[in-house]
Amino acid sequence: MNLSKVSLWLILSLVSLLPLGMTAGQAAPSQAPAPTSAVSLETLVRETLERNPEIQAARRGVEAKRARIPQARAWPDPMLSVSYGGNLVPPFTLMRADPSSQRAIMAQQEIPYPGKTRLRGEIATREADAETLSYEAVWRRVATEVKQAYFDLYFTDQSLASLRKDRQVLEKFEKLAEIRYSVGKGAQQDVLKAQLELSRLLERETLLDEQRHTVVAQLNSLRSQPLDSPLEAPGEIKPSLFSYSLDELDTAAQASFPVLKRQQTMVDAGRLGVRLAEKEVRPNFTVGYTYMQRDGIPDMYGITFSTSLPIFRRKKQDMAIAEAAANLEATQKMADNEQNLLRYRVKQEYLQVETAQRLMQLYTQGIVPQSTLTLESSLSGYETGTLDFLTVVSNFTTVLDSELKYHEQLAEYEKALARLEELTGLNLVQQ
DSSP, X not given: OOHHHHHHHHHHHHHHTOTTOOXXXXXXXXXXXXXXXXXXXXXXXXXXXXXXXXXXXXXXXHHHHHHHHHHHHSOOOOEEXXXXXXXXXXXXXXXXXXXXXXXXXXXXXXXXXXTHHHHHHHHHHHHHHHHHHHHHHXXXXXXXHHHHHXXXXXXXXXXXXXXXHHHHHHHHHHHHHHHHHHTTSSOHHHHHHHHHHHHHHHHHHHHHHHHHHHHHHHHHHHTTOOTTOOOOOBOOOOOOOOOOOHHHHXXXXXXXXXXXXXXXXXXXXXXXXXXXXXXXXXXXXXXXXXXXXXXXXXXXXXXXXXXXXXXXXXXXXXXHHHHHHHHHHHHHHHHHHXXXXXXXXXXXXXXXXXXXXXXXXXXXXXXXXXXXXXXXXXXXXXXXXXXXXXXXXXXXXXXXXXXXXXXXXXXXXXXXXXXXXXXXXXXXXXX
């Protein structure tokens, strides 16, 4: 077989193995073949919500806060006391004819000023509601972490598949350069350039393989599984449909984001705390009953009534009111800050979604087909001697980078939707 036939065969092979697996008339990068056993995003999220220790701890925290509500509403425990004055030996015997010798039993009950226990119960209820919202925030955040890791895994697997396919193309480039160099129609630098690009592909594969192990370990950690547990590759991913406006997203976030709702609930608790501090100026009451035995004297009964006197009000109760008011103002400012931060985050993710959409469209309708046509044309030019080998390799690298960037933007698009899901509570990721 002469050189021209060999070169023609190699060029036809190269065109058939173009990195994007597409011809000039196609508009979108090809997906890597879907694995026979693909892991689904739904399965990973469900397993994480069932097993994740942080979510389980947050759930138990809600139960603990709920258990405090009846405690806050309850009165203080009654007091029961026994007193004795008489003989040392034998004990508990009365001295004859001594009216000061006595045996007594006394019961006391503190009665809070009306409204105090109700306010304490309402505050405990608000705190339990806030803990419930914290639990929701935790599982939303963890679910978002799973989704982001899943799309990172998708990008890594797609990139590895593309690099391995493109390595076959570069190996053919290298063979073509070696044949042309061996017959005096090519330069040695062409062979060295092809070998250099092969080494760079291997470098990128190594880094991506390390990245895949890291992402798999992250997903296993979130699911409370051994870090080295194997994980199948994600199935085919298509861009989720997205049609929400920024105002719609902001409205949904303001209404459902649990962190903001928690802060607003704590503001309500703070208002109740101020009312309770003002109530603490009012005294509590104590009622007691006493039964007393004395020798030779009829049994005696007694009732006691006592109350606290807020004589240190300026240093105690008034300062407690000032403390509660300061805490309320601080909580309100935190709620305002959380609201501003939420609006910023929603807009940031919305812009990320829009940018990724535009870039994906640019890659599929512009850069990818244009770079593919350029590579096909440069292969023909290299065969006829009108283009050098470095141009061919440069065009090949452009096609490869375009494919990887498309998959990267697809992953970033879905990750931004996942973060918007956490903020808005809407179902945006449709995988």
